[in-house]
Amino acid sequence: MLKYIVRRLIGAIPVLIGLSIILFLFVRLLPGDPAIAILGQHATPALILQVHQSLGLDLPIWVQYIDYVGGLLHGDFGASFINGRPVLEDFLLRFPATIELTVAALIFAVGLGIPLGRLAARHPNGWIDGIVTVISLFGISVPIFVLGYTMVFIFAVQLHWLPATSQIDARLQLPLVTNFVVIDAILAGRPDALVDALKHLVLPAIALGSIPFAIITRITRASVLDVTNEDYVRTARAKGLTEKRVDSRHIMRNAWLPVTTIIGLEVGGLLGGAVITETVFSWNGVGSWVVDAIQNHDYFVVQSSILIFALIFLVVNLVVDIGYAFLNPRIRYA
Amino acid sequence: MTVGAASISRPVRERASRGLWRDAGRRLLRNGPAIVGLVCILIFVVGALLAPVLSSYDPSVGKLVDRMKPPSPAHLMGTDLLGRDEFARVLYGARLSLQLGTISVVFGLFFGIVIGAAAGGLGGKVDALLMRIVDVLLAIPGILLAIGIVAWLGRGQIQIMLAVGVSYTPIFARLLRGSLLALREADFVLAGRSIGASRLRLLVRHMLPNALTPLIVQATLALATAIIDVAGLGFLGLGPGDPRVAEWGEMLTDSARFLQSAPYLIFFPAAAIVISAIGFNLVGDGLREALDPRLRR
Numbered sequence: 001m002l003k004y005i006v007r008r009l010i011g012a013i014p015v016l017i018g019l020s021i022i023l024f025l026f027v028r029l030l031p032g033d034p035a036i037a038i039l040g041q042h043a044t045p046a047l048i049l050q051v052h053q054s055l056g057l058d059l060p061i062w063v064q065y066i067d068y069v070g071g072l073l074h075g076d077f078g079a080s081f082i083n084g085r086p087v088l089e090d091f092l093l094r095f096p097a098t099i100e101l102t103v104a105a106l107i108f109a110v111g112l113g114i115p116l117g118r119l120a121a122r123h124p125n126g127w128i129d130g131i132v133t134v135i136s137l138f139g140i141s142v143p144i145f146v147l148g149y150t151m152v153f154i155f156a157v158q159l160h161w162l163p164a165t166s167q168i169d170a171r172l173q174l175p176l177v178t179n180f181v182v183i184d185a186i187l188a189g190r191p192d193a194l195v196d197a198l199k200h201l202v203l204p205a206i207a208l209g210s211i212p213f214a215i216i217t218r219i220t221r222a223s224v225l226d227v228t229n230e231d232y233v234r235t236a237r238a239k240g241l242t243e244k245r246v247d248s249r250h251i252m253r254n255a256w257l258p259v260t261t262i263i264g265l266e267v268g269g270l271l272g273g274a275v276i277t278e279t280v281f282s283w284n285g286v287g288s289w290v291v292d293a294i295q296n297h298d299y300f301v302v303q304s305s306i307l308i309f310a311l312i313f314l315v316v317n318l319v320v321d322i323g324y325a326f327l328n329p330r331i332r333y334a
Numbered sequence: 335m336t337v338g339a340a341s342i343s344r345p346v347r348e349r350a351s352r353g354l355w356r357d358a359g360r361r362l363l364r365n366g367p368a369i370v371g372l373v374c375i376l377i378f379v380v381g382a383l384l385a386p387v388l389s390s391y392d393p394s395v396g397k398l399v400d401r402m403k404p405p406s407p408a409h410l411m412g413t414d415l416l417g418r419d420e421f422a423r424v425l426y427g428a429r430l431s432l433q434l435g436t437i438s439v440v441f442g443l444f445f446g447i448v449i450g451a452a453a454g455g456l457g458g459k460v461d462a463l464l465m466r467i468v469d470v471l472l473a474i475p476g477i478l479l480a481i482g483i484v485a486w487l488g489r490g491q492i493q494i495m496l497a498v499g500v501s502y503t504p505i506f507a508r509l510l511r512g513s514l515l516a517l518r519e520a521d522f523v524l525a526g527r528s529i530g531a532s533r534l535r536l537l538v539r540h541m542l543p544n545a546l547t548p549l550i551v552q553a554t555l556a557l558a559t560a561i562i563d564v565a566g567l568g569f570l571g572l573g574p575g576d577p578r579v580a581e582w583g584e585m586l587t588d589s590a591r592f593l594q595s596a597p598y599l600i601f602f603p604a605a606a607i608v609i610s611a612i613g614f615n616l617v618g619d620g621l622r623e624a625l626d627p628r629l630r631r
Contacts, residue, residue, distance in 0.1 A: 018470040141611035272475030
């Protein structure tokens with residue numbers, strides 16, 4: 001097992017190096033001068049040169065790359081062109097909000113997707129299966145922003161059941177310690193703030209979780225159906241085992257494998273989707289921050305946040321793969 | 335038990351095969367959901383082609399006196415803030431969305447096939463290098479990659495197609511490589527090699543045609559996500575940015591503030607995106623089942 005983990009960790013190194021090169025070259029080689037982004041179109045050549053020197057853009061490109069990677073290894077992800085604040089600091093400030101949203105979306109997607117997929121697989125081609133199939137078809141076909149606005153219109157504007165924007169009612173004046181609003185509400189011992197924070201999470205989490213929910217439902221259904229037709233399941237039933245035992249010990253244990261892989265892959269999609277969800281719901285996370293950075297041509301923020309996103313995605317996939325190897329011993333020896 | 339017996343006897347009763355694609359086409363046309371999907375797509379294709387016939391309004395020009403009118407016989411889907419006819423904008427938007435979505439996927443397919451074929455066909459160091467590049471691209475969430483590319487290249491139709499296309503490239507490349515690797519040891523490839531066929535000939539004439547099936551299914555499904563991604567870029571303010579053309583995602587962003595007063599301005603472009611995505615998803619699923627009947631249950 002340890003050997004497998006080490007092999008996977010070593011395998012991630014070239015990907016990280018490649019990623020840093022691609023992102024670095026993107027910012028340097030594509031049209032648009034960062035100095036002009038900072039100074040505006042009417043900057044004088046002298047001022048542009050000065051900015052180039054202060055950002056190290058006048059050095060040979062390979063020196064710039066080594067400086068950049070050296071910085072990364074020391075946790076220096078550069079600073080925003082616009083306000084001069086370190087990228088990592090701002091990222092960490094906003095990241096809890098994104099984690100909260102992503103985790104809530106994942107709980108929704110897994111918590112609803114797996115039972116629905118199992119239910120559909122138990123009655124293949126019946127009316128329940130039909131309804132589940134239609135729901136999951138809508139899940140993958142309705143864009144996050146369309147679902148987001150529809151839910152805001154129904155549940156916030158018309159019915160006034162749930163709030164439409166932000167993470168918590170500012171009037172509650174919850175002191176932020178960890179920046180995870182839900183955790184801060186618990187730490188402060190404020191049930192009113194906790195309920196309010198959870199209410200704020202519902203709509204964004206459903207919007208963001210809709211696509212992974214649909215995919216997890218489909219994969220669970222297909223995977224359970226696949227296993228149900230295996231010989232060993234028939235043998236288990238023939239031995240006279242209870243249906244519950246067949247389901248838990250023989251079907252689900254094997255059906256979990258593809259489902260786990262998909263859940264891991266969907267985390268990347270969730271991080272990407274957070275960009276759009278946070279914009280719809282004015283959620284103060286990393287996603288809306290990246291969109292602002294793009295609109296302001298704040299290259300370092302865009303470059304570093306994509307790098308951090310990719311890093312998280314790689315780590316999550318590594319954890320999933322290790323979990324997968326743990327669940328399925330065949331992988332370890334492959 | 336009866337299921338097993340039926341599946342064993344079926345091949346005997348089935349008529350002689352008329353070729354993979356013909357058989358698949360027949361199966362596709364017998365698949366109810368796929369037909370619904372084809373109809374959805376057809377509605378938009380016809381709407382896009384006949385836009386000037388179906389609507390007499392110019393999608394980019396409006397009368398300010400007609401602004402924010404709810405749906406009526408004169409304006410079937412109402413008018414927007416600038417008095418432009420919403421129906422005309424949805425129709426012309428179909429043109430743009432279908433075009434951007436399709437060409438993005440074609441871009442992705444082209445790069446994906448070149449990379450996947452080189453990796454799976456040549457193997458060795460080329461394979462290792464190309465797959466590391468693919469790994470890097472796969473590590474960035476697709477929409478984020480597309481956002482990044484448009485942010486750097488600037489707004490515009492070609493930039494959008496390139497951005498969305500590049501975000502699909504690693505998926506197609508990896509899929510094709512996997513199929514090619516599986517085919518490498520197939521009997522017909524070994525037979526070809528044994529009579530002295532060159533590597534290139536084996537790859538292009540024998541392996542590629544047999545490896546394209548999963549790619550075509552994936553590409554059809556990708557059309558659905560491409561339309562959503564293009565609209566998503568428009569929604570984030572990274573659309574074509576050309577006031578002369580209507581784009582569904584941009585139409586949504588422009589109308590978001592009128593959610594309460596004029597929900598129809600959001601409803602129609604949103605419905606257009608959803609229906610076209612459903613269409614491509616249903617056809618993609620149908621195609622997958624038609625090409626691999628074992629998947630049908």
